[in-house]
Amino acid sequence: MPQYKDQLDRTVTLPELPQRIISLVPSLTELLYDLGVGDRVVGITKFCIHPESWRKTKTRIGGTKQLKHDVIASLAPDLILANKEENTREDVETLIPHYPVWVSDINDLSEALEMIRTVGEATGSLSRAVSLADEIQTSFQSLPQTKLQRVLYLIWQNPWMTVGRDTFIDDMLQRCGYENVVTANRYPILTDEEIVALRPEVVMLSSEPFPFGDQHAERIQTLLPDSQVLLVDGEMFSWYGSRLRLSVAYFSRLINRITRPS
Known part of the structure; x- marks a missing residue:
């Protein structure tokens, strides 16, 4: 066998x-x-x-x-x-x-x-x-690179939970050319004050495991009025199987959306 x-x-x-x-x-x-x-x-x-x-x-x-x-x-x-x-x-x-x-x-x-x-x-x-x-x-070799921007990626609320280094999502962010503002490993919990202190240029609210919606984006926008806050498809960042075939096209659209906000 x-x-x-x-x-x-x-x-x-x-x-x-x-x-x-x-x-x-x-x-x-x-x-x-x-x-x-x-x-x-x-x-x-x-x-x-x-x-x-x-x-x-x-x-x-x-x-x-x-x-x-x-x-x-x-x-x-x-x-x-x-x-x-x-x-x-x-x-x-x-x-x-x-x-x-x-x-x-x-x-x-x-x-x-x-x-x-x-x-x-x-x-x-x-x-x-x-x-x-x-x-x-x-x-992934054809993935366009954005200008370096500081990104906070959130996966949970109450309490806020983010992704740090040594995670698959962090690797996806890096391959898009983004700088993860969180330097701790794995999945740190953050307070409102800590989020403000990180000064991200972009905040991504994942669709999973917590289903972030517009009301959560509004709350983050209140905390970070100068940041661009986006709801993103968590499957594209965290599913490491065959869904990766779709990730680069999604990331390319997201990069364009962030660098050329409407």
């Missing part, structure tokens, strides 16, 4: 061709669809919204951080795809003794491309995966 290293450097032994796959990660669920292995995907989370048709046809095994282990057991998976950040350590460690669990850990584009190729190989769709990864890599 073939063995694969996951992104935690664990060796995972899989069947020659997994037939009962569970995805615990929305962006990896979409990747499996685009790799053409949908007939072998038996379980997804309630947050796996792409493709839309799977929400009605695939068994839901709970949320990314609230798994239903009895449902997973009933599906008898021979491959589970998990993520270090999106799933809890307790859940993953509970699954590992019973099933082959391949865990991703993605903080930049290169690790995302590595994941796509490995998942493709493990699921018998290597050719598609390589083509997809090459397409994504080429698209």
Whole structure:
């Protein structure tokens, strides 16, 4: 039986061709669809919204951080795809003794491309995966660079939560040419006063995990009257699977919008 290293450097032994796959990660669920292995995907989370048709046809095994282990057991998976950040350590460690669990850990584009190729190989769709990864890599090489601007990217409110260094979103911001005003690692919490002190030129309010809306943009604009405040598509910044094919076109429109405000 073939063995694969996951992104935690664990060796995972899989069947020659997994037939009962569970995805615990929305962006990896979409990747499996685009790799053409949908007939072998038996379980997804309630947050796996792409493709839309799977929400009605695939068994839901709970949320990314609230798994239903009895449902997973009933599906008898021979491959589970998990993520270090999106799933809890307790859940993953509970699954590992019973099933082959391949865990991703993605903080930049290169690790995302590595994941796509490995998942493709493990699921018998290597050719598609390589083509997809090459397409994504080429698209990012053509990404236009904006003038250096100081950006604050928020993912939660009450309290405000942002993205720092050593995150996939930070890597996406850097590839667009932006300077992240947050120098701490991972996901710091900020007060109103700390946001003002950061003096960002641009504030991006993500559509996920918190669904920011106009009322939140207005509140930030009150705090930062001289900043440009934008609602942005969080999937484009944080989904590290096949959705990356769409990211560069979105980033290019966003760059144009920021450098040429209406």
